Each structure stands twice: as structure tokens, then as C-alpha cells.
Amino acid sequence: MDKFSEPSREFVSLISREVDFKDRLIGSNLHERAGVKTISLYSLHELYMLLSKPYPQIELQKLEVWIRTVIKDEELAARIKTISEQPGSDLEKLLHMRDLIGLRLIQCRAQDS
Amino acid sequence: MGDKTNKNVINKAGMTCSRRDFLKASGILVIGVGFGGCTIIDPVPASKGYLLVDTKKCQGCLTCMLACSLVHEGFESLSLARIQVVQNPFQGFPADINIAQCRQCVEPACVAVCPVKALHVDRWHGNVRTVNTRKCIGCKACIAACPFPPGRPIWNFQENHSQKCDLCASSGFWNEKGGPGGKQACVSVCPMKAIQFTDQIPVQTGTEGYNVNLRDESWGLLGYTTE
Amino acid sequence: MNGYTGKILRINLTTRVVSSLNTADYEQWGGGHGIGSAVFWDLVPDKTISGFDPANVVTIMTSPLTGTMSVAAGARTEIQGIGVQSYPFEWFTRSGLGGRFGSMLKFAGWDGIAIEGKADSPVWVDIRDGEVQIKDAGTLWGLDTRQTQENIWQEVGGKYGYGSWVTVGPSEALQRSTQRPAVLCIGPAGENLCRVASLIHDAGNGAGQGGFGGVWGSKNLKAVSVIGTGNIPVADPKALIEARLWAIENFISPLDEFDASKSVFATMPSNLRSFPAPLVTWKRSEQSRPQSCTGCQAGCRSRFDTALGNESSCKESYYYTPSWLVKDYVPSSDGPDPQALAADLAQKYGINVAEPETGILYLRDLNKLGVLGPGKQIDCDLPFDKLGHVEFIERLLEMIAYRQGIGDDMAEGFYRAAARWGRLDEDQKTGLLNNCYWGLTMHYDPRGSLEWGYGTILGDRDINEHGFCPLYMIPTMTAKNPPLSAEDFVQLFSERMPPFQDDPLMLDYSDGNMYSEHICKLVAWHRHYGRFWIQSALFCDFQYPDFFNWAAQGYKGITGEGEPKFFNAVTGKNLSFAEGIEIGRKIWNLDHAIWTLQGRHRNDVKFADYIYDIPNEVKFTMPVNNNGQWEYAAVGGRKVDRAQFEEFKTRYYELEGWDPETGWPKRSTLEDLGLGNVADELDSKGRLGKE
Secondary structure, eight states, rough: OOOOOOOHHHHHHHHOOOOOGGGEEEEEETTTTEEEEEEOOOOHHHHHHTTTTTHHHHHOHHHHHHIIIHHHOHHHHHHHHHHHSSSSOOHHHHHHHHHHHHHHHHHHHHHOO | OOOOOGOEEETTOOOOOEHHHHHHTTTTTOOOOGGGGGOOOOOOOSSSOOOOOOOEEETOHHHHHHHHHHHHOOOOOOOTTEEEEOOOOOOOOTTTTTOOOOOSSSOOOHHHHTTSEEEEGGGGGGEEEEOOOOOOOOOOOHHOOOSSSOSSSSSEETTTTOOOOTTTTTTOOSSSSTTTSSSHHHHOOOOOOEEEEEEEESSSSSSSBBBOOOHHHHHHHHOOOOO | OOOOOOOEEEEEETTTTEEEEEEEEEEOOOOOHHHHHHHHHOSSOOTTOOOTTTTEEEEEEEOOTTTTTTTTTTSEEEEEEEEESSSSSEEEEEEEEEETTTHHHHHTTEEEEEESSOOOSEEEEETTEEEEEEETTTTTTTTHHHHHHHHHHHHTTTOOBBBBBBBBHHHHTOOOEEEEEEEEOOOHHHHOTTTBBBBBEETEEEEETTHHHHHHHHHHHHHHEEOOOOOEEEEOHHHHHHHHHHHHHHHHHTOOOOOOOGGGGGTSTSSSOOOOOOOOOOOOSSSEEOOTTTTTTOOOOOETTOOOTOOOTTTTHHOOOOHHHHHOOOOOOOOHHHHHHHHHHHHHHTTTTTHHHHHHHHHHHHHHEEEEEETTEEEEEEEEEEEEEEEEEHHHHHHHHHHHHHHHHHHOOOOHHHHHTTOOHHHOOOOOOOOETTTOOOOOOOOTTTHHHHHHHHHSSOOOOOTTTTHHHHHHHTTTOOOOOOHHHHHHTTTTTSSSSSGGGGGGSSSGTTTHHHHHHHHHHHHIIEEEEEESSSOOTTOOOOOOOTGGGBBBSSTTTTTHHHHHHHHOOOOOOHHHHHHHHHHHHHHHHHHHHHHHGGGOOOOOHHHSOOOOOEEEEEEEEEETEEEEEEEEEEEHHHHHHHHHHHHHHHHTBBOTTTOOOBBHHHHHHTOOHHHHHHHHTOOOOOO
């Protein structure tokens, strides 16, 4: 996987912040017994945690738009878009996106420490 | 006259124990016959079958108890089941479950105390220690004699006799042949395979001979301890 | 009467009179729910009373299979009465639990219990075989459910110590048991009349829905304890154990054939063994065991070395969503796992976790919105900085159980809380308050899971019947490699749905079929099957209906053949699968008559606004019929259309033989079912449907 460009401290602060209520992203967690749990996501970290569940469901385009316009990570959003345009199931794509987001979060942590 | 109660016995397993020591440890009431109040216990042949359990594998469903009562009595009962599973839902694993299966003791205290030999060694069925319910006079000495709580002989308060695990030798309510040469209902139905039949005599002292590890690699793959 | 004990215990808490009913008078209803509804009909003349009214009767019913080794059918107990959780009507409703209460009740000689009235001070009921005493509960009142049960165990058998034989009844009879009494009780939440209070048994068995914990609290009833030494007669013991062995051989995965690729399906209603992989979502220590209800093979719960969260599973184990969402979850060596603690506390307080499951997410959103929190419009001292940690859930549950601060609102359920906060209309329009049917929290979405949503709104509560979940879960979770073709998969279900077995279109959830007569049949079948085989014969919903089974030949599960095999082996009857479903239809009609008397009209049968106005985002991969060809396709991303749903209701009522104008039962339908007396009652109240 190609590396992300090195983020500045300010950029890390921006993309790892918690967003306001009106800017939240709605995702769902599918559990074989629990049914569908609808969850508001307020940060990139929370998005990653949902995508780490076995059967997350988020509308792919909404996810991409959210990362671009709310989180304001254009580079990550572009990569997300590329993945969503590839063949495969939505679940496979979400797992791929999760890995990408995870890499970004690791970068953020490295900057913080 | 010699004190036969001090005579050491070498049993089939090659184990030795003093009869006096055994009787003392068991707290058995020795029924006086003959020599100054001490019983001469004739050596009895060892059972050809034993139940081993793994209390760490048991899921506490009591299916063994339901199967036992069903095949012996023809109805479901917990109180008349000849294997008992005792559990405390609030306790931590592994102390939350205890399984009390009959040990088919090499030197059965229950057989020793029965005044009418109703509780006897059934030589026709692999030497299982079992109750001839027609002979039983309901003295309950066998129930008091069992050194392993909860006592393994059961008091059948409906028919006023005792009864106990016979490895399904007398199980009339299923299509399998029971006894040491056949099948045991509890073994057949246990969903976790936490009960196993063996023809090898377990270590007679303590519980390690009868509470064994039946968990293999596949159990570990399910995320449970195999120790 | 094989399978039955012959007597139902009747307790009047007002007069403290203990009597009994004859089970034979109710045997036609099968057991469980059927008997419970019939007893309720007889004992409660005025069906319009509140659930908190002393005249409300709570029934606790077993089935002939309870206490037997029928596969996944030996342990359930059905609880019924007027509930206090649903809105705007406090529907006559049901809940259920597993464990060992029902079986112990049978061994004590009772098929069930009917409790009416209100004691003048806190009491508990001590049942020891045929001896029943109503005792003062002064020292128990205020205790959590664990303390309550341990105290009762001590009183009933403590002097013997558990681990020895305990004598039950007169000592000379030597009727003994090694078992602890089975206790069903309430915690502080029930004592404080919370509408979200549950009944709890042992460490993790709960009857959550309906608020029966609050109903018991209103009756000053703390606990019912039972210890039994008796028998359950079985008509054909050989047939019963043969049936068990047949099920083991053909429908249950061998323990040592663990297939990691199938582990994700371990907890699905898709084979009779859910592997001993309990539905526990916190990181489970290997120092644990699977644990099952009486006679069951599934091992769907656990006990742990710490004992924290013992026997909790499913929703109790994952309702505290923020614990994995808001931080990287790593088991802390410093304290308890928040999810395990959340489960444990909910059991001890006796709180129905379905409410805080969506409620916590709602509180979080309101806090983010800036309207709820310290000093906010909805003022509360919840530590949102500790959301996801133990401190938050400890405080939240304490607030609810003791009605502290806004806990007094939340104790009414989050729907009523939202109303008190002035947010109901707005949050039901947007779906921020995710309670979509009868004021209850969404479990499965009506926009996607049609049988679930429709069945719920046409009934009284979240149906919580997972029988058709494999229809959408298995293709979704095996999208790249489904085990069967769409057509074959559908047939596994439809061929065992009498009397509609010739209409596989029942199982096409696509947009064009959402409101069709085919879906009407699906919903009707599900209600009828559930009312008898699940809720009356008490086959556990976790395992039945078993349409699709990974372990079975051709994946064909035990349903259709298994249920009557066990039922008839125990009872000696010759009931067919289809006949059982027909009894279920009768029970469903009786329930619907009760709701009609409670005031139901078809105009009340509607979802929250957001179900009609906002499309859901979840899509399932499901079999759909495309011009006669079955294929797998994505289904979802849609709304329920108001007008078309009204048309669906009309079709549904016609299928059931109810008046489509009102939704009320017709005399002809009721009389055909032998419920002429029910028709008379409806007629006298002016609520009989027109022919």
C-alpha cells in the first residue's frame, strides 16, 4: 500500500478531531443475533472502530464524502474513492478502507508522540 | 484369632491399602458380624466399567441427569438421577460445577454395609455395584455409607428403596444395551462429551482419578482452556 | 397427562390465598403462551386495566417439554400479562427466559403459576414441591437479584450446604435434591416500578420485555422460589431418547469437527449446535466454560473465572456500545471489562438491556447535540467524559434503577423519556430516537426485515423471533460463496411453511413484493408457528425454527420433523407440525382479541415516522424472484410506503379473517376456531369485526 504523505501537526489535529453532531456519519453494525445497530460516528477513530467489526455497513459514497468534506482529508478520501470503484463486495471494500484508515491513524499517533 | 481388619489387600490394580485405614477414612459404620464387632469384608471383584467426568468441560445442562432418570425410571427426574450435577451460577469457573458420578469403588463401602446384600456386586453385568430393589429393606445404610458427598446411592422415596448407578445395566427405557459391556445414556447424550466410559480402574484416592481432562485441541480452538 | 403435571398454581397476593387450576382445562392450548393467554382471558375480566393494576394477572407457564431432554426445548418459561413498557398502549404481552426455573417448577409438580392481586407488604413465594408459602420479604427488599437468590438459597437449603443432599419437605420422607432452588426475582429496578425492569433468574436468565419487573414491584412481589423432587411423566421414553440421539446424529455438529470458517455462524439460528461459542462479545478468557439451560445442547452462555457476567450473552454482552466504539479496547488489568460489568450490573439491578442499548446511543447523540448534560436543557450528571468506561455505565444503571435525576425519565423507557424531554416528535421524525414500533427499541429494521417489522407492529412487542434471519444473514455473510442457489435456499424454508408451502414468493423481500399477499402469508405463518411451537411448546428461539442447518444433509434442518417428534414422544399425542401451527393461529386470534378489547384499531398499527420518510442504509443480500427466476440481490436502502403499508394491512387482515375496516376479529373466524365466547365478549364491548 502506498504511503500517505507526511502530515503536519496541524493536519493531524484537524483530521483526528471529534466533529459536531450535525457533521456525524451514520454507520451500522450488523450482528447475526442483535440485528442492525445504527451508530453515529464522530471521528475517524470511531469510523475505524466500526469498520473493525465483522459486518459493518456504511454507504460507500457517503463515507468518502464525509472524509473529504467533514474530516477534510483529501488524500484519504481519494484513496477511499479508488477502492470503492474497484470490483468486489461492499464488505470487502470496507475492510480495505479500514486498513487504509488504520494507517492514517497510526500516522496521527506517531505525530502525537 | 487374627485381626483381619489390619490385613493389607492387594487389589487388581496393584494398589494396597489397609482395610482398617480404608474403613476409618470412609467413616463407615461397620456392621458387626463375627469378630468382636468388626466385619470381615470379603474381597469383591472390581467393576469392569467406570465413568470419568471433566468438570471443566461440563456445561451444566443436566442432560445426563435427565437421560439417566428417563432410561431407568421411564420419566424425567432430577432427584432420582444416579448422576448428579451441582452448580452455583454465581461462582467462578471452574468451581461453579461439580459432577457426582458413582465411582464404582474398588472397595465399595455401600456394598459392605448392606445388611441384606441388596446392594451387591452384579457379576452378570461386569461387576457393577448395584441395588437389587426387591431385596432392599430401606435401611438407608448405603446412603449414609458413601464417603463422597453428595452420596451416590439415591433414596427412591416413591418406591422406598435405594438405587444407584449401574452403568445402565438395568436401563430398560431405551434401545441400547447397557452395563459395562454396552452403552451409558449419560455418555451418549452429553453435548460436550464431558463424560467418558472406561474399563481402566481409576486411582481410588482423591478425585483426580475420576475428574479428568477430556479436552483436546479442538476444545482449545473454541477458545477454552485445555488445562 | 404425559408431559404435564396437571396443576397450575394460583396465587392471590391480596388475600394471600393459594389455590390451583386444572391444567386439563387448558390442555388444548398446548402449554406456555397458549395456556397463559387462556388463563389470562379467564382471570382478568377487564382487559383495559393498566399493567400496574393489582387485577393484572402475570402467568408463568411451562410446556409439556419443559424439564425433558427434548432438544433445545427443555428449559424455557413463558411470562405473560399486561406489560408496562409499550406505548401508547400497555399491551397484553409476553416475555420468556431460559435457565432452570421452568424445569424446576415442573419437578415441583406445577405446570405454571398465575399471580394476581397485590400484597400489602413485600413478599416472596416459597414453593417446595406441593407446599407453597407466601413469606415476608422485608429482608430481601432492596437487595439486588444475586443477593436475593443467595439469601433464599440459604433459607431453603443452606443448613445442608449445597454439595450435599437437601431434604425438601418433611424430613422423614427423604425427598431430596442436590439442586439449589430456582428463583425468579426482581432487583431494585422492579421495586421502583421501572417500566424497563426485568425478571431475573440465576446469573443471566432474564425476562426483559414488557417491564414485568415493574409489574411485580407494583404487586410487592420480590421473588418466586421453587425446588422440586418430583417426576415429569413421558409417554414414550424410548422415543424421546431416540429422538435426542437422532438429532445429535443428524443435526448437530460434532464437537471435535470445528471448522474455523464456520465459526462466524456459530451463534446464528442455523444449526442446532451453535458450537459452544457463546454469544459473548467481550474478550472472553479461556478460563471459562460454555453453559446451557436445562437439557439444551447449545452452550450459548458462559461462566468465567471472574464470575463477572456469568450466563450473560447476546444483548447483555454488547449493549454497552461505546465501550468498543470510543476508545481502543484493550482488556484492562486495572479493572473489570466494561462490557462484562455492564452485563453483570444490568442483571443485578434487573434492567432490560434492550432499552439502554439504543438509549445510550441516544444520550450520546443528545450530549453531542448540546442539549443533554450537566447544566444543559436536559440536566444530568452522567459522566460523558467516561463514556465507554465503567464509571458511565455504573452511574447510568444506578440512575435508572433508583430513578435518580433523569433516571426517573429513563426508567419509563426512552420513548417516554423523550416525550418528557420535549423531543419525541422531532427525534421520531429523524430516527435519532431509534424506537420504531410501539415505542420500543428497534431490533430488526422494518424497512429491511419485513417479517420482523410487520410481525412486531401487528402484534404487541419486538417479536424477537429469529427464524427468518438466516434468510438474509447467511447470503449476506457468505456473499461470495453462498452454500446454495437462491432457489434451493428459498425452498428449504418454503417447503416447511404449511399451509403456504406452495408459495415460495413469501420469501421474496424485494421492493416490488414488500406489501403483497405473499408477504402476508409469511407474516401470518411466522406469527402462528411462533405462537405454538416457540412460545407454547417452548422450543427455544435460539435454535428453532431450524430451516437451514450447516450440519445437516443438504443443509435441511430439523424443523417440520423435529418439533412434532419431541412433542409427541413426551405427550403421547399425534400432533402434526401443521396442526401445531393451526393451534398457533388460534392463540394468535385470542391474543388479537385481547388487544382489541384493550382498544386496538387498525389506525393504531403504524411505525414511527422515520420508517416511512427516511430510507434505511443497510442492505442485505437475499434471494429475490426476478421474473420467475430466483437470484441473490441486494435488498434494502428503502422506506416503507405509508399508503402501500395500509394496503398490506388490509390484505393481512383479510388473510387472517379479520375485518379490514377496523382490524378487529370477525365472529365467523373466532367461531371456526372454537372461540365463540371470545366473539361474545367482543360483541358485548362493541368491538367485533363486521362480516
